[in-house]
Amino acid sequence: MPNIDLEAIRGLPLFAGMDAANFAELMQAAYLQRFPPHVQLIAEGDPADFLYVVVEGCVEMFAETRGRRSTIELTQPVSAFIVAATLKDAPYLMSARTTERSRLLLIPSEDVRVMFERDPGFAQSIVYEQATAYRSLVRIIKNQKLRTSIERLANYLLRAHAEQGANGALTLAIDKRTLAALLGMTPENLSRAFATLKPYGVTVDGADIRLSKLTDLETFAKPTPLIDARDA
Amino acid sequence: MPNIDLEAIRGLPLFAGMDAANFAELMQAAYLQRFPPHVQLIAEGDPADFLYVVVEGCVEMFAETRGRRSTIELTQPVSAFIVAATLKDAPYLMSARTTERSRLLLIPSEDVRVMFERDPGFAQSIVYEQATAYRSLVRIIKNQKLRTSIERLANYLLRAHAEQGANGALTLAIDKRTLAALLGMTPENLSRAFATLKPYGVTVDGADIRLSKLTDLETFAKPTPLIDARDA
DNA sequence: ATTATCAATTGATAAATGTCAAGCAGGCGT
DNA sequence: ACGCCTGCTTGACATTTATCAATTGATAAT
Known part of the structure; x- marks a missing residue:
């Protein structure tokens, strides 16, 4: 080895x-x-x-x-x-x-x-x-x-965004099918969830996501360390 | 002590x-x-x-x-x-x-x-x-x-029934509100779920439940040790 | 270049579940 | 017994999510 x-x-x-x-x-x-x-x-x-x-x-x-x-x-x-x-x-x-x-x-x-x-x-x-x-x-x-599917997506995006340097953009590490399964929804629903988040500054281009209204998205997602943090 | x-x-x-x-x-x-x-x-x-x-x-x-x-x-x-x-x-x-x-x-x-x-x-x-x-x-x-609320209720009843001696009847140890919360549904939905299970021999009288068609209920609930068993 | 393939999207519809409001019944204190 | 709370149930309706079908778009294979 x-x-x-x-x-x-x-x-x-x-x-x-x-x-x-x-x-x-x-x-x-x-x-x-x-x-x-x-x-x-x-x-x-x-x-x-x-x-x-x-x-x-x-x-x-x-x-x-x-x-x-x-x-x-x-x-x-x-x-x-x-x-x-x-x-x-x-x-x-x-x-x-x-x-x-x-x-x-x-x-x-x-x-x-x-x-x-x-x-x-x-x-x-x-x-x-x-x-x-x-x-x-x-x-x-x-x-x-405790969250709807849209809220789960929003919080997932915020977490991934933070992990990838918090520079207003992120790239999905997994394909959308797997992401949908991870978030507990169907792929169809994931598409719609992305569309729903558009007013909060979420733009999707394949696996590349831009978050242009971060504070709006955070207001919507309401992330909390009691769910979204990772233990040390 | x-x-x-x-x-x-x-x-x-x-x-x-x-x-x-x-x-x-x-x-x-x-x-x-x-x-x-x-x-x-x-x-x-x-x-x-x-x-x-x-x-x-x-x-x-x-x-x-x-x-x-x-x-x-x-x-x-x-x-x-x-x-x-x-x-x-x-x-x-x-x-x-x-x-x-x-x-x-x-x-x-x-x-x-x-x-x-x-x-x-x-x-x-x-x-x-x-x-x-x-x-x-x-x-x-x-x-x-992996289960609908009705399936969760059915499997809960089967488990409680087994734990209480499997004699065709069981008594709810917790009030229905708490049961609903435990099964991840509203109290209203729990009532309806009980009603839905009537054709499978589930009769409710307060906290006392009778299961008169056990095999039917099991066929519907499809319990599996990979979800419903308790670890030693 | 053309087709085949597959993921992703969109639209239409259905199923599951939640919400709100009203009604009912049993237990309890007066 | 009476009223009164509380928990439960029921009905009407809204929301959320899933399902089915069709389409698009990109990529790979021929």
Whole structure:
């Protein structure tokens, strides 16, 4: 495994508190693998054989029932997913697929659990990771249940805008279909939502978005750290 | 603090792996307190001063923005809530209030964090607790996004029915207002949802519900362990 | 250059859910 | 018993969101 990736993985909060020797041992058991776009990695209900780390690319966590489909979150580098199922040795509750070409680290769940029992520092790191992940889900629920689809879009745009330098423009990192799924609406509705935001200075040109009336948009979106911030 | 309660708390997964002396010390710092119904315990945004354990009664976790209000989950005995905020020393993301007369254990967050650093067994127990809590939220999201309100009600009834002995009848433990909030709909809609389920053998008399066509209801509700089961 | 393909948009319509207002019934105190 | 609150229900209507169908526009393949 290239050293530069090892460094990035080592830098994850999840592994921060881990003993160096244990970390090396855990990485011995792991695979770094490339995947093309739109490959399903895991299916809900499957036993949790691996813990995954997104090193590069993007992974969509989603769920399905009765033909309906819902995106729950996107996992971007560098972070782990399905930690909970791995630790509990329980079936995955979500499916996962790549949205683009991605490189993933696969660590056998068994090794993670062994190390978790052996290394108290690792256990502590996992606690922080899990606490962060939990809070992120709370935010997702609040975003979904307390806001209309248009408000969700507006707040998403403001967040992306801030992350990309807050210079009045932003570029969507994912295609609009995926964005619609992430925001919990249909692609048709996303188009209409963009149109609805036009009076608030939102202009769309493909993946490029301009926000020309930022204060108006903020007045409309009413972002709040209790939903839109990211935990440290 | 009465011994019987201490035993129940000690039996919580959260404290299972903890050293006995450490547990005793942590309990020294804790308060056991009674609260009347409908008392707001914490407000979202507040600093996480205490970890709470519901010993008796019921606590509703909810969130508000712009006058809208949404119940996220109900916490019933004996379990802890807002573990994540406590551990991260971060503001609560949810508000909490009692729905009935309740007895709660309050443990100062600072003591929890100190103990978490000191006692690896406690840290491990917290991991399991957090993993379970995380998976519970995933289920809540799936329930909310993949099902209509009527389906949510049908599955709720089936779950309550199973928990109460599966004898063709069940009694709602919470008033219909709270139930509506929990299922993510208005009280008016809940009434209509009950009416819609009549053809599937659901008869309502106040808080008493009879399910006379269980297989029909199951066919309609299509419960799945990936949403409706509870983690061990 | 032409066609095939697919994402994105638009329009028309339907379904799900929320809102407002009124009415009903049971429990409670007087 | 009486009135009165409170929670629940019902009806009429508005809003939000989804669905279906058709069209556009860009990109890639022939």
